[in-house]
Amino acid sequence: MDYRHVEFWQVMIASSFRYFVFAGITYLVFYVWRRKNWLHYKIQQKSPTSKAVNAELKYSMITLFIFTVVIYSLLFTSIRNNTRLYTDIHEYSVLYFFISLAGVVLLHDTYFYWTHRLMHWKKLFPFVHHIHHHSHNPTPLAAFSFHPLEALIEIGILPLIAFTFPVHRGVIAAFSLYMIVMNVIGHLGFELYPSWFLKNSVTRWLTTSTHHNMHHHYGKGNYGLYFNIWDRLLKTNHPQYEMEFAKVIAGRDKEPSVANG
Numbered sequence: 001m002d003y004r005h006v007e008f009w010q011v012m013i014a015s016s017f018r019y020f021v022f023a024g025i026t027y028l029v030f031y032v033w034r035r036k037n038w039l040h041y042k043i044q045q046k047s048p049t050s051k052a053v054n055a056e057l058k059y060s061m062i063t064l065f066i067f068t069v070v071i072y073s074l075l076f077t078s079i080r081n082n083t084r085l086y087t088d089i090h091e092y093s094v095l096y097f098f099i100s101l102a103g104v105v106l107l108h109d110t111y112f113y114w115t116h117r118l119m120h121w122k123k124l125f126p127f128v129h130h131i132h133h134h135s136h137n138p139t140p141l142a143a144f145s146f147h148p149l150e151a152l153i154e155i156g157i158l159p160l161i162a163f164t165f166p167v168h169r170g171v172i173a174a175f176s177l178y179m180i181v182m183n184v185i186g187h188l189g190f191e192l193y194p195s196w197f198l199k200n201s202v203t204r205w206l207t208t209s210t211h212h213n214m215h216h217h218y219g220k221g222n223y224g225l226y227f228n229i230w231d232r233l234l235k236t237n238h239p240q241y242e243m244e245f246a247k248v249i250a251g252r253d254k255e256p257s258v259a260n261g
Protein backbone atom coordinates (compact mmCIF):
# COMPACT_ATOMS: atom_id res chain seq x y z
CA MET A 1 0.00 0.00 0.00
CA ASP A 2 1.57 3.27 -1.10
CA TYR A 3 -0.33 6.37 -0.02
CA ARG A 4 1.84 8.45 -2.40
CA HIS A 5 0.05 6.89 -5.37
CA VAL A 6 -2.16 9.44 -7.05
CA GLU A 7 -4.77 6.70 -7.58
CA PHE A 8 -5.13 6.22 -3.83
CA TRP A 9 -6.14 9.85 -3.41
CA GLN A 10 -8.35 9.74 -6.49
CA VAL A 11 -10.31 6.87 -4.90
CA MET A 12 -10.42 8.76 -1.57
CA ILE A 13 -11.72 11.92 -3.26
CA ALA A 14 -14.29 10.01 -5.37
CA SER A 15 -15.60 8.11 -2.29
CA SER A 16 -15.78 11.28 -0.20
CA PHE A 17 -17.41 13.22 -3.05
CA ARG A 18 -20.11 10.54 -3.38
CA TYR A 19 -20.80 10.68 0.39
CA PHE A 20 -20.87 14.46 0.61
CA VAL A 21 -22.99 14.95 -2.52
CA PHE A 22 -25.66 12.39 -1.55
CA ALA A 23 -25.60 12.25 2.27
CA GLY A 24 -24.20 15.78 2.88
CA ILE A 25 -26.52 17.72 0.57
CA THR A 26 -29.56 15.69 1.68
CA TYR A 27 -28.66 16.46 5.31
CA LEU A 28 -28.37 20.18 4.58
CA VAL A 29 -31.68 20.29 2.67
CA PHE A 30 -33.71 18.29 5.22
CA TYR A 31 -32.06 19.31 8.51
CA VAL A 32 -30.75 22.84 7.89
CA TRP A 33 -31.86 24.94 4.91
CA ARG A 34 -35.41 23.69 4.31
CA ARG A 35 -36.02 22.12 7.69
CA LYS A 36 -39.46 23.66 8.23
CA ASN A 37 -40.75 22.52 4.81
CA TRP A 38 -40.26 18.86 5.73
CA LEU A 39 -41.22 18.69 9.41
CA HIS A 40 -44.54 16.93 8.74
CA TYR A 41 -42.64 14.20 6.83
CA LYS A 42 -40.48 13.43 9.91
CA ILE A 43 -40.65 9.81 11.15
CA GLN A 44 -39.55 10.51 14.77
CA GLN A 45 -40.75 13.93 15.82
CA LYS A 46 -37.74 14.82 17.95
CA SER A 47 -34.56 16.21 16.34
CA PRO A 48 -31.26 14.31 16.49
CA THR A 49 -28.73 15.76 18.94
CA SER A 50 -25.72 17.59 17.51
CA LYS A 51 -23.48 15.16 19.42
CA ALA A 52 -25.06 12.23 17.51
CA VAL A 53 -24.74 14.04 14.16
CA ASN A 54 -21.05 14.84 14.82
CA ALA A 55 -20.41 11.18 15.66
CA GLU A 56 -22.13 10.09 12.42
CA LEU A 57 -19.82 12.40 10.48
CA LYS A 58 -16.67 11.34 12.35
CA TYR A 59 -17.22 7.59 11.94
CA SER A 60 -18.25 8.02 8.28
CA MET A 61 -14.90 9.74 7.63
CA ILE A 62 -13.02 6.78 9.15
CA THR A 63 -15.16 4.41 7.05
CA LEU A 64 -14.36 6.36 3.87
CA PHE A 65 -10.65 5.83 4.54
CA ILE A 66 -11.13 2.07 5.09
CA PHE A 67 -13.28 1.81 1.94
CA THR A 68 -10.53 3.62 0.01
CA VAL A 69 -7.84 1.17 1.17
CA VAL A 70 -9.95 -1.80 0.00
CA ILE A 71 -11.08 -0.23 -3.31
CA TYR A 72 -7.55 0.97 -4.13
CA SER A 73 -6.09 -2.49 -3.35
CA LEU A 74 -8.65 -4.18 -5.59
CA LEU A 75 -8.32 -1.80 -8.52
CA PHE A 76 -4.76 -0.47 -8.51
CA THR A 77 -2.49 -3.17 -7.09
CA SER A 78 -1.48 -6.61 -8.40
CA ILE A 79 -4.55 -8.02 -6.58
CA ARG A 80 -6.57 -6.80 -9.54
CA ASN A 81 -5.04 -9.53 -11.76
CA ASN A 82 -6.80 -12.15 -9.67
CA THR A 83 -10.23 -10.50 -9.87
CA ARG A 84 -12.81 -11.04 -12.60
CA LEU A 85 -13.26 -7.31 -13.25
CA TYR A 86 -13.35 -6.34 -16.95
CA THR A 87 -13.47 -3.05 -18.83
CA ASP A 88 -14.54 -3.91 -22.41
CA ILE A 89 -18.34 -4.28 -22.33
CA HIS A 90 -18.22 -6.52 -25.45
CA GLU A 91 -16.10 -9.08 -23.65
CA TYR A 92 -19.49 -10.39 -22.47
CA SER A 93 -22.79 -8.95 -23.76
CA VAL A 94 -24.78 -5.81 -23.00
CA LEU A 95 -27.51 -8.13 -21.71
CA TYR A 96 -24.97 -9.70 -19.34
CA PHE A 97 -24.06 -6.20 -18.11
CA PHE A 98 -27.63 -5.61 -16.91
CA ILE A 99 -28.15 -9.14 -15.60
CA SER A 100 -24.91 -8.89 -13.59
CA LEU A 101 -26.03 -5.49 -12.22
CA ALA A 102 -29.31 -7.01 -10.98
CA GLY A 103 -27.34 -9.98 -9.60
CA VAL A 104 -24.97 -7.69 -7.70
CA VAL A 105 -27.89 -5.80 -6.10
CA LEU A 106 -29.65 -9.04 -5.09
CA LEU A 107 -26.41 -10.54 -3.78
CA HIS A 108 -25.66 -7.39 -1.75
CA ASP A 109 -29.17 -7.40 -0.26
CA THR A 110 -28.65 -10.99 0.90
CA TYR A 111 -25.08 -10.30 2.10
CA PHE A 112 -26.28 -7.24 4.02
CA TYR A 113 -29.22 -9.04 5.68
CA TRP A 114 -27.13 -11.97 6.94
CA THR A 115 -24.04 -9.99 8.02
CA HIS A 116 -26.40 -7.52 9.73
CA ARG A 117 -28.13 -10.31 11.66
CA LEU A 118 -24.75 -11.76 12.58
CA MET A 119 -23.61 -8.36 13.89
CA HIS A 120 -26.73 -8.23 16.09
CA TRP A 121 -25.60 -11.41 17.84
CA LYS A 122 -24.99 -10.24 21.42
CA LYS A 123 -21.40 -11.51 21.40
CA LEU A 124 -20.51 -9.40 18.36
CA PHE A 125 -22.79 -6.39 18.73
CA PRO A 126 -20.74 -4.50 21.40
CA PHE A 127 -17.53 -4.84 19.36
CA VAL A 128 -18.73 -4.33 15.78
CA HIS A 129 -22.20 -2.86 15.30
CA HIS A 130 -22.77 -0.66 18.39
CA ILE A 131 -21.35 2.49 16.75
CA HIS A 132 -23.96 2.40 13.99
CA HIS A 133 -26.66 2.07 16.66
CA HIS A 134 -25.51 5.17 18.54
CA SER A 135 -27.87 6.87 16.08
CA HIS A 136 -31.34 6.17 17.53
CA ASN A 137 -32.79 8.88 15.30
CA PRO A 138 -30.50 8.72 12.25
CA THR A 139 -29.74 11.37 9.66
CA PRO A 140 -28.33 10.74 6.14
CA LEU A 141 -24.85 11.34 7.62
CA ALA A 142 -25.20 7.96 9.42
CA ALA A 143 -24.95 6.21 6.02
CA PHE A 144 -21.33 5.14 6.71
CA SER A 145 -21.22 5.61 10.48
CA PHE A 146 -19.57 2.28 11.32
CA HIS A 147 -16.98 0.85 13.68
CA PRO A 148 -13.84 0.10 11.56
CA LEU A 149 -14.58 -3.65 11.80
CA GLU A 150 -18.10 -3.08 10.50
CA ALA A 151 -16.69 -0.89 7.71
CA LEU A 152 -14.54 -3.87 6.64
CA ILE A 153 -17.56 -6.18 6.69
CA GLU A 154 -19.63 -3.69 4.66
CA ILE A 155 -16.98 -3.18 1.96
CA GLY A 156 -16.42 -6.97 1.95
CA ILE A 157 -19.17 -7.24 -0.66
CA LEU A 158 -16.79 -5.71 -3.23
CA PRO A 159 -14.04 -8.38 -3.15
CA LEU A 160 -16.77 -11.02 -2.89
CA ILE A 161 -18.25 -9.79 -6.18
CA ALA A 162 -14.92 -9.07 -7.89
CA PHE A 163 -13.52 -12.57 -7.22
CA THR A 164 -16.72 -14.51 -7.92
CA PHE A 165 -18.05 -13.63 -11.36
CA PRO A 166 -17.18 -11.35 -14.32
CA VAL A 167 -18.25 -7.82 -13.50
CA HIS A 168 -17.81 -4.70 -15.62
CA ARG A 169 -16.49 -1.60 -13.89
CA GLY A 170 -19.66 0.25 -15.01
CA VAL A 171 -21.69 -2.27 -12.99
CA ILE A 172 -19.58 -1.45 -9.92
CA ALA A 173 -20.11 2.30 -10.55
CA ALA A 174 -23.90 1.94 -11.04
CA PHE A 175 -24.16 -0.34 -8.01
CA SER A 176 -22.21 2.14 -5.83
CA LEU A 177 -24.59 4.93 -6.84
CA TYR A 178 -27.67 2.80 -6.16
CA MET A 179 -26.21 1.77 -2.79
CA ILE A 180 -25.56 5.32 -1.57
CA VAL A 181 -28.99 6.57 -2.74
CA MET A 182 -30.82 3.73 -0.95
CA ASN A 183 -28.58 4.09 2.09
CA VAL A 184 -29.39 7.81 2.32
CA ILE A 185 -33.13 7.09 1.95
CA GLY A 186 -32.90 4.49 4.75
CA HIS A 187 -31.26 6.98 7.12
CA LEU A 188 -33.20 10.04 5.95
CA GLY A 189 -35.48 10.27 8.98
CA PHE A 190 -38.36 11.44 6.75
CA GLU A 191 -40.92 9.26 4.93
CA LEU A 192 -41.40 10.45 1.35
CA TYR A 193 -42.98 7.35 -0.20
CA PRO A 194 -46.69 7.37 -1.15
CA SER A 195 -49.37 6.01 1.22
CA TRP A 196 -50.10 2.96 -1.03
CA PHE A 197 -46.45 1.80 -0.97
CA LEU A 198 -46.94 -1.11 1.45
CA LYS A 199 -50.34 -2.06 0.01
CA ASN A 200 -49.10 -2.49 -3.56
CA SER A 201 -48.17 -6.10 -4.32
CA VAL A 202 -44.84 -5.07 -5.94
CA THR A 203 -43.60 -2.12 -3.86
CA ARG A 204 -44.35 -3.86 -0.54
CA TRP A 205 -41.26 -5.98 -1.28
CA LEU A 206 -39.07 -2.85 -1.16
CA THR A 207 -37.87 -1.22 2.05
CA THR A 208 -38.97 2.27 3.10
CA SER A 209 -37.31 5.01 5.12
CA THR A 210 -39.62 4.10 8.04
CA HIS A 211 -38.35 0.50 7.85
CA HIS A 212 -34.70 1.32 8.60
CA ASN A 213 -35.60 4.22 10.90
CA MET A 214 -37.48 1.76 13.12
CA HIS A 215 -34.40 -0.49 13.14
CA HIS A 216 -32.43 2.42 14.64
CA HIS A 217 -35.24 3.50 16.95
CA TYR A 218 -35.94 0.07 18.49
CA GLY A 219 -32.57 -1.64 17.92
CA LYS A 220 -34.00 -4.85 16.49
CA GLY A 221 -36.18 -6.11 13.64
CA ASN A 222 -36.12 -4.74 10.06
CA TYR A 223 -32.64 -5.97 9.09
CA GLY A 224 -32.95 -5.70 5.28
CA LEU A 225 -31.42 -3.10 3.00
CA TYR A 226 -33.06 -2.78 -0.43
CA PHE A 227 -35.76 -5.42 -0.39
CA ASN A 228 -38.22 -6.56 2.23
CA ILE A 229 -37.81 -10.18 1.14
CA TRP A 230 -35.62 -11.78 3.84
CA ASP A 231 -37.40 -9.89 6.65
CA ARG A 232 -40.80 -11.08 5.39
CA LEU A 233 -39.64 -14.66 4.75
CA LEU A 234 -38.01 -15.01 8.18
CA LYS A 235 -40.60 -12.86 9.98
CA THR A 236 -38.02 -10.40 11.25
CA ASN A 237 -39.97 -7.29 10.29
CA HIS A 238 -40.80 -5.25 13.41
CA PRO A 239 -44.35 -6.34 14.41
CA GLN A 240 -45.52 -2.69 14.31
CA TYR A 241 -43.84 -1.88 10.95
CA GLU A 242 -46.89 -1.53 8.72
CA MET A 243 -48.85 0.22 11.48
CA GLU A 244 -46.00 2.67 12.08
CA PHE A 245 -45.73 3.40 8.35
CA ALA A 246 -49.49 4.14 8.24
CA LYS A 247 -49.16 6.38 11.34
CA VAL A 248 -46.28 8.37 9.81
CA ILE A 249 -48.24 8.81 6.56
CA ALA A 250 -51.41 9.86 8.45
CA GLY A 251 -49.45 12.48 10.40
CA ARG A 252 -47.73 13.65 7.24
CA ASP A 253 -50.90 14.03 5.18
CA LYS A 254 -52.60 16.19 7.81
CA GLU A 255 -52.51 19.97 7.27
CA PRO A 256 -48.80 20.87 7.46
CA SER A 257 -49.57 23.87 9.66
CA VAL A 258 -51.25 21.59 12.23
CA ALA A 259 -48.45 19.02 12.10
CA ASN A 260 -45.79 21.69 12.37
CA GLY A 261 -47.46 23.45 15.26
Ligand SMILES: [Zn+2]
Residues within 6 Å of the ligand: 116, 120, 129, 133, 215
Ligand atom coordinates in the same frame (compact mmCIF):
# COMPACT_ATOMS: atom_id res chain seq x y z
ZN1 LIG B 1 -28.41 -2.96 13.17
Ligand SMILES: [Zn+2]
Residues within 6 Å of the ligand: 132, 138, 142, 187, 212, 216
Ligand atom coordinates in the same frame (compact mmCIF):
# COMPACT_ATOMS: atom_id res chain seq x y z
ZN1 LIG C 1 -28.57 2.21 9.68
